[in-house]
Amino acid sequence: MNAEALRTGSKPLPRRRSEVVYRLSRLATSISLHALVVASLAILLLPIVWMLSTSFKPLADVFSYPPQFIPRNPTVESYTTQFTGLLGRYFLNSVIVGLLSAILATGAGALAAYGLSRYRLPGRNAILMFFMASLAFPIPLLMISMYLMFVQLGLLNTYIGLVIGHTVITLPVCVWLLKNFFDQLPVEVEEAAFVDGASRAYTLFRIVLPMARPALGASAIFVFVTSWNELLFGLTFVSSTSMRPLPAGISMSFLTEFEGAWSEMMALSVMVSLPIFLLFTVFQRTFMSGVTAGAVKG
C-alpha cells in the first residue's frame, strides 16, 4: 500500500479519456524505476564483477583493449600456482585470531550485557555511554600504550596480543547488541527458573544464553569480520612474517612481489573475500529463525 502510494500517487478516479494516458504514465514510471535500480546495481557491483573477471584471465588478456568483461580464455591458473605456503599460514593466523576474538568478545560482552540489562545498577546509562564513546577513541593512541605493555608482557608476535587488540575494539558493539537483545527477552522466564530453585549462574548459562543463540551468533560474526579486516594491530604487534594475519601479511609481502600481476592479485582478493561471503550467506537464515520460538519452547 505504502509503496503503491509512493509510486503513483492515489489520484482521483481517472476519466475515461485520460485513463489510457494514466496507465501509460504509470507504466513509464515503473519501467524507469526498474531501469534506475538495475543501473545503480550495475555500477555498484562493477568492481566485484571486474575482480572476478580479471582473476580468471591469463596475464595476456588482462591488459587487452578494449577490456573483456567475460574472460575469453578462462583459466584458474592464478588461483593455484602463485601463492605458496605463506598464504595458507596467513589464512590460518587470521582464522585463529578471528575465532578467539569472537569467543572472547562475545563471551565477555554477553555476561556484561546480561548484567546491564537485568540489574538496576547505579550509573548503568553512563557505562553504556562510555562503551558507545569508546568506539570513537583513536585506535593508534590505544596502540601506543598497548605496544609498551605488550613489550613488557612478551605478547608481541603472539596470537594473544592480536586477540586482545581485536577484542577491545569490538567489545563495545557486542555489549550494545546483546544488551538490546536481552532487553527484549521476557524476564518471566528467569523469574520462573528462580522460583523453581535454579541458581543465577545456572539460569544464565542453561536458560538465558541458549535462547540468545542468534544474537550471540550475530555478535561473533561481527567480531570475526572486524578481525578479518583489521590491519593496524597485525602491522604493529607482529614483526615475524609467519605470525601475520591476512591484511598485514598481504600488504607486507605480496603487494610488492606481485606488483602488476593483476590476475594473481584479483585471485588473492577473491580468496580473501570468500570466507566472509560464505559466513554471511550461510548464517543469514540462522539469525532470523527462532528468536522468540526458543523462549516458547524453553
Place this chain on the structure above:
Amino acid sequence: MGFSPRQAPVFLAAIFAPSILLVGLFIVYPVVNSVGLAFTDASPLSSGRSFVGLENFVYLLEDGEFWEVLWNTVFIVGAATIIATACGYGLATLLISGIRAAAIFRAAIFQVWVVPWIVIAILWGWLFSQDYGLVNYLLMQVGLIETPVKWMFDQKASQWAIISGYAWRAIPFIMVICLAALQGIPSELVESAAIDGASFLQRQRYVILPLMQNIIMVAALLQAVRFFQEMTMIFVLTQGGPINATMVLSLYTYKTAFEDWDFGLASAIGTVWLILLMAFALLYVRVALRRNLA
C-alpha cells in the same frame, strides 16, 4: 524494572569481571597512559624518557603539516560520508518504491559490504590503474576525460579515488538502515499526503525526510566514526601521498608512532584527536538537545 544488585553481589562481580578487566587494562589504562606520554619525549628506541611539558603540542600546532592532515581527514571522511549517505538513502527509496524483486536487489547490493578493506585496497589499485584501469577506460569512453588520469600521482585525483572507495563500501550499510526506517513509516501518513495532492518530491520533503532525519544522522555519524579509524586503503595505495594529499589522522598518528618511533609526538596527535572528538560530541549533544526541546 530489573533485579536489585544487592540480591547477588558475587554473581554480578563474576559476570562483570571479564569486561572490566579487558576495558580497564586495554582501553582505559592505555588512553590515560598515552595522554600522559604526550607530555614526554618517549620513544621505544631510547630507554629513558623525560617530561617536556607542552612541547609536543606546541610543535604540532605550529607545524603546517598537522593542519593539512586534519583538513584532509575532514575532507575525505566528510565527502565519503555525504556521498554514501545520499546514495544509500536514494537506493533505499528506490527499493521501497514497489519495484519487483526488491529483495534480490537488496541482497546483491549487500555483497559490497562483505568485501574486506584489504581487498578494496588492492581492487582500487587495479580499477584506478593509470594505463589499463577500468575507471580511466570508462571515463574516456563516456567522454568525461580525454587523457588517462594519473590517479595515484595527482593530489586531487588521489583524494577522490580514496573517497570513492570509502563511499562505495559504506553504501549498503546506510541503505539497510534507511530501508528498515522507511518500512517503519506508517503508510497512512504518506497516502494521505498523496491524496491531498502532494507530489513525489513534496512527500519526500515534507513527510518522509522529517521522519527520517534523526536515523539518517545517526547512520551517517556511525559511518563517519568508522571512516576516521580506517586506513587500510590509504596505507596500501598511497601511503598518504602524493605530497600528503591522502594523509589522514589515523595513518599520520600510526606513522609517527611506529615508523618514526616518536611515541611522545604521536600521543600528542592522538590526544588532540581525542579532544576534537569530545568537543564534537558535546556540540552534537547540545544541538540534539536543543532540537528536541524546540
